[in-house]
Amino acid sequence: MNLRSLAFKNVKHHMRSYLAYFLSCTFSVWMFYLYASLLFHPILQSKEIPKQFMALMFLVEGMVGLFSILFIGYSQSAFLRNRKHDLGLLQCLGMSVKHVTRIIFWENMMVGCLAIGVGVCLGLVFSKLFYLLVSVVLDLTEPISFAISFQALGLTIVGFLLIFSLLSWWSRFTIRKQSIADLFREAVKEKPAPAFSTWKVVLSLLCLGGAYFLAWTADLKSLVQQFVFIFLLVLIGTQLLFTQLSVAIIDYLQKKKPVFYHGTNLILLSQLRFRLKDNARILFMVSILCSVVLTSVSVCFTYYIEAEKVATDQTPFHLSIEGNIQGMSPQEMEQHFKHQGLQVIQEEHVPLILAQMQKEKQMVSLMSQSDYQRLTGNPATYALSLHLGEMAFIDSSGMAKDKVETLSNKRVNVKIGDRTNSFQLVKHVVHRIWNEHAKTKFFAVVTDQQFNQLKKWAPDSQQLTIHAYRFSDWKKSKGLVLDLDRLAKEKKGDAYHVQSTYELYQAVKEIFSPLMFVSLFIGVLFFLGAGSILYFRIFTELPSDVKQWVVLHKIGMRKKEGIFLLKAQIFLLFSIPFVVGICHASAAMHMFSALFKKPIWDIYGMSVLAYMVIYGLYYGWTKRMYMHDVLKYVNSPQSE
Amino acid sequence: MIILEAKNLSKIYGQKSKGVTYQALTDLYLTIHQGEFVGIMGPSGSGKTTLLQILGTIDRPTSGEIWIEGQNVANMSDDELADFRRKRLGFIFQEFYLLDALTLKENILVPLVLEKRPIAEMEQRVNELAKYLGIDQVLSHRPYEVSGGQRQRAAAARALVHSPALILADEPTGNLDSKSAKSLMESLVQLNKKEQSTILTVTHDPFTASYCDRVIFIKDGKVFTEIRRGESRQAFFQQIMQVTTALGGESYELAKSRF
Numbered sequence: 001m002n003l004r005s006l007a008f009k010n011v012k013h014h015m016r017s018y019l020a021y022f023l024s025c026t027f028s029v030w031m032f033y034l035y036a037s038l039l040f041h042p043i044l045q046s047k048e049i050p051k052q053f054m055a056l057m058f059l060v061e062g063m064v065g066l067f068s069i070l071f072i073g074y075s076q077s078a079f080l081r082n083r084k085h086d087l088g089l090l091q092c093l094g095m096s097v098k099h100v101t102r103i104i105f106w107e108n109m110m111v112g113c114l115a116i117g118v119g120v121c122l123g124l125v126f127s128k129l130f131y132l133l134v135s136v137v138l139d140l141t142e143p144i145s146f147a148i149s150f151q152a153l154g155l156t157i158v159g160f161l162l163i164f165s166l167l168s169w170w171s172r173f174t175i176r177k178q179s180i181a182d183l184f185r186e187a188v189k190e191k192p193a194p195a196f197s198t199w200k201v202v203l204s205l206l207c208l209g210g211a212y213f214l215a216w217t218a219d220l221k222s223l224v225q226q227f228v229f230i231f232l233l234v235l236i237g238t239q240l241l242f243t244q245l246s247v248a249i250i251d252y253l254q255k256k257k258p259v260f261y262h263g264t265n266l267i268l269l270s271q272l273r274f275r276l277k278d279n280a281r282i283l284f285m286v287s288i289l290c291s292v293v294l295t296s297v298s299v300c301f302t303y304y305i306e307a308e309k310v311a312t313d314q315t316p317f318h319l320s321i322e323g324n325i326q327g328m329s330p331q332e333m334e335q336h337f338k339h340q341g342l343q344v345i346q347e348e349h350v351p352l353i354l355a356q357m358q359k360e361k362q363m364v365s366l367m368s369q370s371d372y373q374r375l376t377g378n379p380a381t382y383a384l385s386l387h388l389g390e391m392a393f394i395d396s397s398g399m400a401k402d403k404v405e406t407l408s409n410k411r412v413n414v415k416i417g418d419r420t421n422s423f424q425l426v427k428h429v430v431h432r433i434w435n436e437h438a439k440t441k442f443f444a445v446v447t448d449q450q451f452n453q454l455k456k457w458a459p460d461s462q463q464l465t466i467h468a469y470r471f472s473d474w475k476k477s478k479g480l481v482l483d484l485d486r487l488a489k490e491k492k493g494d495a496y497h498v499q500s501t502y503e504l505y506q507a508v509k510e511i512f513s514p515l516m517f518v519s520l521f522i523g524v525l526f527f528l529g530a531g532s533i534l535y536f537r538i539f540t541e542l543p544s545d546v547k548q549w550v551v552l553h554k555i556g557m558r559k560k561e562g563i564f565l566l567k568a569q570i571f572l573l574f575s576i577p578f579v580v581g582i583c584h585a586s587a588a589m590h591m592f593s594a595l596f597k598k599p600i601w602d603i604y605g606m607s608v609l610a611y612m613v614i615y616g617l618y619y620g621w622t623k624r625m626y627m628h629d630v631l632k633y634v635n636s637p638q639s640e
Numbered sequence: 641m642i643i644l645e646a647k648n649l650s651k652i653y654g655q656k657s658k659g660v661t662y663q664a665l666t667d668l669y670l671t672i673h674q675g676e677f678v679g680i681m682g683p684s685g686s687g688k689t690t691l692l693q694i695l696g697t698i699d700r701p702t703s704g705e706i707w708i709e710g711q712n713v714a715n716m717s718d719d720e721l722a723d724f725r726r727k728r729l730g731f732i733f734q735e736f737y738l739l740d741a742l743t744l745k746e747n748i749l750v751p752l753v754l755e756k757r758p759i760a761e762m763e764q765r766v767n768e769l770a771k772y773l774g775i776d777q778v779l780s781h782r783p784y785e786v787s788g789g790q791r792q793r794a795a796a797a798r799a800l801v802h803s804p805a806l807i808l809a810d811e812p813t814g815n816l817d818s819k820s821a822k823s824l825m826e827s828l829v830q831l832n833k834k835e836q837s838t839i840l841t842v843t844h845d846p847f848t849a850s851y852c853d854r855v856i857f858i859k860d861g862k863v864f865t866e867i868r869r870g871e872s873r874q875a876f877f878q879q880i881m882q883v884t885t886a887l888g889g890e891s892y893e894l895a896k897s898r899f
Contacts, residue, residue: 192782193782257759258759261749261752261753261759261762262753262756263753263754263756264754265753266742266746266749266750266753267739267741267742267750270739270741270742270746271741273741274741544740547737548739550737551733551737551738551739552739552750553698553722554696554698554725554731554733554737555725555726555731555750555751555754555798556722556723556724556725556726556727556729556751556754557722557726557754558718558719558722558723559718559719559722560719561754
C-alpha cells in the first residue's frame with residue numbers, strides 16, 4: 001500500500017460527503033467549458049453576434065472561474081477541518097507533514113480529475129444544444145454550428161487542474177500550522193451554547209424593516225439613489241438574522257415550557273440552537289444568493305418577455321420627432337410612411353414655446369391646455385381646467401409614480417423673448433403622456449388664450465413643434481426608424497430627436513436577452529453550489545446524529561420520532577435560507593415593478609417555482625442519502 | 641413480586657446459512673424481584689453485554705421468553721418496545737450518553753418530555769432527584785461543563801426520573817475514577833432503597849459489584865453461579881474476588897487498595 005492507494009481508500013470511504021462537492025465541481029467544469037467553447041468559436045469573427053453579448057460571455061466565464069475557485073477552496077478547507085482527527089492520527093503514527101499533504105493532494109486530484117473528465121464530456125455532449133439556445137436568444141438567422149474547440153478544451157482542463165492542484169497544495173499551510181495535539185483537540189473541543197444580544201436582535205429587525213419599507217415605497221427615482229443603501233441594510237439585517245435573531249427565537253421557544261417540554265421539541269430546538277448558529281455564515285450566503293438570483297432572473301425575464309409592453313408604456317407614440325428634420329416636411333414624411341407600408345392611425349403636431357424660468361435658470365416648454373387635453377385622452381384623473389394666469393407642471397419622464405398634486409402659493413416667472421410673465425403654479429401632474437425628448441420630459445401647461453398670446457411674442461428660435469404618430473403596426477417601422485435616425489444624425493447630430501417604440505423595444509431586448517440567458521445559468525450554478533455546501537455541512541453532523549439516535553433509541557424513542565428529528569433539521573436548514581431569499585426577492589421585485597405599470601408577480605412566481613423544484617430535488621436527494629446513512633450506521637452492530 | 645423473568649434465553653449471532661455463527665447466550669434463566677440490586681459479572685466474551693441488551697429490549701433473543709412486569713416483551717413490535725422502554729425501563733451507560741446540546745436538566749427530562757407529562761410534575765421530579773444525587777447546583781450546565789461523576793449522576797437521574805420498573809446499568813463506573821465510582825454506587829444503593837427501584841448492573845469491577853445484593857456470574861452464555869451479600873460488604877467483595885479468580889478472569893489484586 002502506498003500513499004496513493006491510501007488516498008484512494010480515503011476517497012472511497014468519504015465518498016458520500018465528497019459526492020455533492022464532486023457534482024458541483026462537475027457542473028462548474030461543464031458550464032466553464034460551454035462558455036469557453038463559445039468564446040473560442042469561429043462564429044465570433046462574424047458580425048452577427050453583438051459586442052455586448054460577447055462581453056457578457058467573458059463576464060460569465062470569469063464568474064464561473066471565480067466561483068469555482070471560491071467554492072473548491074471553501075469545500076477543501078471544510079473537508080480538512082472535518083478530518084483533522086484522522087490526519088492527527090496519521091501524524092501521530094509517524095507520518096510527516098509532507099506525506100499527509102501528499103495524501104490530501106492525491107485525494108483532491110482524484111476527485112478533481114474525475115470531475116474534469118465528466119464535466120468536459122457533458123460539455124461536449126451538450127454544446128450543440130447550448131449553441132442552439134444561444135442562437136434562439138440572439139435571434140440568429142442561422143444556428144451556430146457545432147465545433148470542438150481544442151483551445152476551449154485545453155483552457156478548461158488546464159485551468160481546473162491548476163485550481164485543484166494549487167488549492168490542495170495550499171492545504172499544507174493549514175496542516176503545518178497546527179501541532180498534532182491541536183489536530184486531536186479540534187475534534188473534541190466543545191462549543192458553548194450560542195447566545196444572543198438584545199440590541200443586535202433589535203438592530204437586525206430595524207435593518208430588515210427599514211430595508212423593506214424603503215423598497216416598498218420606492219419609485220424609480222429613489223430606487224437609483226437608495227439602492228446601495230437598501231442592499232447594505234439587507235446584508236446586515238440578514239447576517240444578524242441568522243446569528244442573533246434565530247437564537248433569540250429559539251431561546252424564546254425554549255422558555256415556553258409547554259412548547260419546549262413537549263415530545264421531540266426538546267431535542268429539536270436544542271439542536272437547532274447550535275446548528276443554526278454554526279451554519280449562520282452558510283445560511284446567510286445561501287439566502288443572499290437566492291434572493292439575488294431570483295430577482296435578477298425574474299427582472300431579466302420580465303423585461304425580455306414584456307419588452308413590448310415596456311416599449312409601448314414608455315413611448316406612447318410609435319414615432320415622435322422633436323422639431324423638424326431638415327428637408328422633410330410633414331407631407332414628405334407621410335410619403336415616407338406610405339413608402340414603408342405604414343398606416344398612420346393618429347398623428348399629433350404639438351407646438352411648444354421654450355421659456356426661460358427666471359428663478360431656476362432653466363428652460364421650460366409651454367403647451368396649450370387643449371393640446372394637453374387631447375394628448376392625455378379621456379381619463380378625467382389628469383384633466384386640467386386652468387384659468388388665466390395659472391400654470392400646471394407636468395412630469396412626463398416616467399421615472400416616478402403617477403399622481404396629481406394641487407399646489408398653492410407658488411409663483412413662477414418665465415421670460416419669453418424679452419417679456420416676463422408671472423404664473424400661479426396650481427397643479428403638478430406626474431404622468432407619461434408622450435415620448436421622451438430633451439424638451440418634452442418636463443413641461444408646463446397654460447390656457448389656450450395665453451399660449452396664443454405668448455406665441456406671438458416668442459421669437460422663432462423659441463418655438464418648436466413635436467410631431468407624434470401612431471401606426472397600426474409599429475413592428476413594421478424598423479426600416480423607417482433606422483432611416484430617420486440616420487437622417488437626424490446627419491443633419492443635427494443627435495438621434496435623441498427621434499424617439500420610437502421600435503427602437504426602445506429593440507434596445508430592451510438587446511440588453512435583457514443575453515442577461516436573462518446568463519443569469520439563468522449562473523443562477524443554477526449558484527444554487528447547486530449552495531445546495532452542495534449545505535449537503536456537506538449536514539453530512540459533517542453524521543457521527544453526532546448517529547450517536548444521538550442510538551441514545552434516544554435506547555431510552556425509548558420511536559423510530560418515527562427519530563426520523564422526524566433528522567428530517568425536520570435538514571428541512572429547516574434547506575428551507576430557511578430559501579424562504580428568507582424569497583422574502584428579500586419579493587421586496588426587490590416590488591421595487592422593480594415600479595418600472596412597469598403593473599406588478600410582475602407572474603414571472604417571479606414562475607422563477608421561484610422553477611428554483612424551488614431544483615432546490616427541492618437537491619433537498620430530497622440530501623435527505624435520502626443522509627437518512628440512508630444514519631440508518632445504516634444505527635443498524636450496524638458496532639453502534640450498539 | 642417478580643419484576644423480570646427470563647426463560648430459556650438463547651442468542652446466536654450470524655446466520656446459519658453462512659456457516660459463521662456465534663452463540664452468545666445458551667438457555668439462560670434469570671429471575672429478579674422488585675427492589676433488588678443485582679450485579680452480573682463474567683469474563684470478557686461471556687455474554688454480559690448481550691444479556692443486558694436483550695433484557696433492555698434493544699436486541700431480540702434468538703429463542704426464549706422475557707417477562708417484565710408480567711408482559712412478554714418478545715412478542716412486541718418495535719414501536720411497542722420503544723414505548724415500553726420509555727415507560728418501564730431506565731438505562732445507565734458506561735459512556736454516559738448524555739446529549740451535548742441539552743443542559744443536564746433537559747437531559748434528565750428527556751423520558752418525561754417524550755411521554756408529554758405535565759410540566760409541574762416534571763419540574764418537581766427533576767428537582768427532587770437532582771437534590772438527592774447532589775447535582776442540583778449544576779442543572780443548568782451542559783454535559784461537557786461538569787465532571788464525569790456529575791455526568792453519570794445526571795445519567796442516573798435520567799434513568800430514574802420516570803420511576804421505571806427496571807433500571808439497567810452497563811458498566812456504570814467504567815469511565816469514572818475510584819472516588820466518583822464509590823459515591824455513585826452509594827447513591828444508587830440509597831435510591832434503590834428509597835424508591836424501591838429494581839436495578840440490574842453489568843460490571844467487571846468487583847468493587848462496583850460489591851454494592852449489589854446479589855451477583856450473578858455468567859460464563860460462556862450460561863449462569864455459572866450466584867452469590868448473595870451478607871452483612872459485610874468487605875466480605876462480599878472477597879467472595880466476588882474468589883469467584884472471579886475461579887472463573888479464570890484477571891486477578892483483581894489492585895482493587896483491594898480501595899478499601
